[in-house]
Amino acid sequence: MSTRQLAHRQQEPAPTTVVGSPCNHCEVREISVCGVLTAAEIERLRAILNTQHYEAGQIVIREGDSADSLFNVVSGTVRLYKLLPDGRRQITGFLLPGDFLGIALNDVYAYTAEAVDTVHLCRFPRRRLEALLSEMPSLEHSLLGRAAGEIVLAQDQMLLLGRKTARERVASFLLMMAEREGRAGRRTDRIELAMTRSDIADFLGLTTETVSRTLSQLKQDGMIGIVGRGRVDLLRPESLVELRDAG
Amino acid sequence: MSTRQLAHRQQEPAPTTVVGSPCNHCEVREISVCGVLTAAEIERLRAILNTQHYEAGQIVIREGDSADSLFNVVSGTVRLYKLLPDGRRQITGFLLPGDFLGIALNDVYAYTAEAVDTVHLCRFPRRRLEALLSEMPSLEHSLLGRAAGEIVLAQDQMLLLGRKTARERVASFLLMMAEREGRAGRRTDRIELAMTRSDIADFLGLTTETVSRTLSQLKQDGMIGIVGRGRVDLLRPESLVELRDAG
DNA sequence: CGACACCTTGACCAACGTCAAATCCGGTGG
């Protein structure tokens, strides 16, 4: 284990907040929990929400804090993570537009959420949202579906963290991001990474160096192209799939 | 990585099934999803369930199968796992009495569930349970709570798999099991392990040998006592807690 | 153009995995 503790600089949350919001031209409504609601129901939601704006590095929620808000990601990327007392960090997921944030147990957040880049969120006060939930079963049903999806993802990630090699982990990550590009309606043969190598490492249970080395190796093998800091081209996705599925 | 593929012997499911069941003297009702229901609601659930009995090694649900049942664990231990094509296995959790099983996405199970020892389950046909859900919001709410709990557990496990040392993992496991003994109303300074070392290893992302060595070491250090195959006494729980929390 | 993160690469190392050989239980049958 390490004595080299990567201090993960945390900034106090100081989001820009705007009350009253335009669900009408919301770009993620269809892919978010709101997608199942009627116009009248959306109106009731709109009445209790406000929108927030975070800059890269700002903290949205903090592990251990009282869980009195729920969020929908409208734009940007959010990282969720847990820390050990000595600073080791495990990123448990990256949230993209349309994703839901804030599920908690015992009214306390179990993880920290931090803006990776510029992030826009819809915030719902828990009290008021829960009041609505009891009147809008379809929303609760939709949330249960989201939660089920999150559990399935988490199990995949446990398989990755517990049993995959570095190469397999990186291939899995690239393909996961490509799939998400697809879901956002963009081409799936290239990905734009908002996060740093260190974020990727902490997500995959590796070190920055190993992520970097593995990416270089995949590039060497002709499977990917690396363009600047953030872009990766998937040159031979089928080879990556083979790798991911443990070949 | 290994060429040594631990063949995980799988037996075809052939559970004993009994229709019509005694919710009245159910021992896990209070700690299961049923705990939030009224007597009338329980009666409606009772009408659609049947109870099943599995012997050690029998499969309850299989990854990829059509997800048409949901279950409540009444007694025994169930392991949930995912496999890689070459046989590497990751156990994503152990279910104990009162736990819920069967949450799925796209109507397909994302993992396999297998009896560790003799197991009794309550089975609910998905179709019929979902029909009830829409009429019993409190049940759906309770399920959402369970799902939230499962997500929190999964995130803890990701931290363990991605960032903890072998010693920290084993300490975490022992304390987790002790906590569950407590929830079952038994003393928390000793635990009874239904699963093998190999199960523990596949849960912790280690090998049997490393689990065994680490347990021996903890015993050497006076933190635990090992009695026969399945029992572990926690002699210095506070030391284990310190270890778990990364000391 | 220059500063500063971030990223890459190299040399070395340690924790954990692999392979192999006892040893230990727990059940079975005499």
Next chain:
DNA sequence: CCACCGGATTTGACGTTGGTCAAGGTGTCG
């Protein structure tokens, strides 16, 4: 009650993957 069998567990010797430490590069933004 005791000897024996077989799978599970433990222990030992050694190998490998990925981590650690330490220099360089490189892209981005002022």
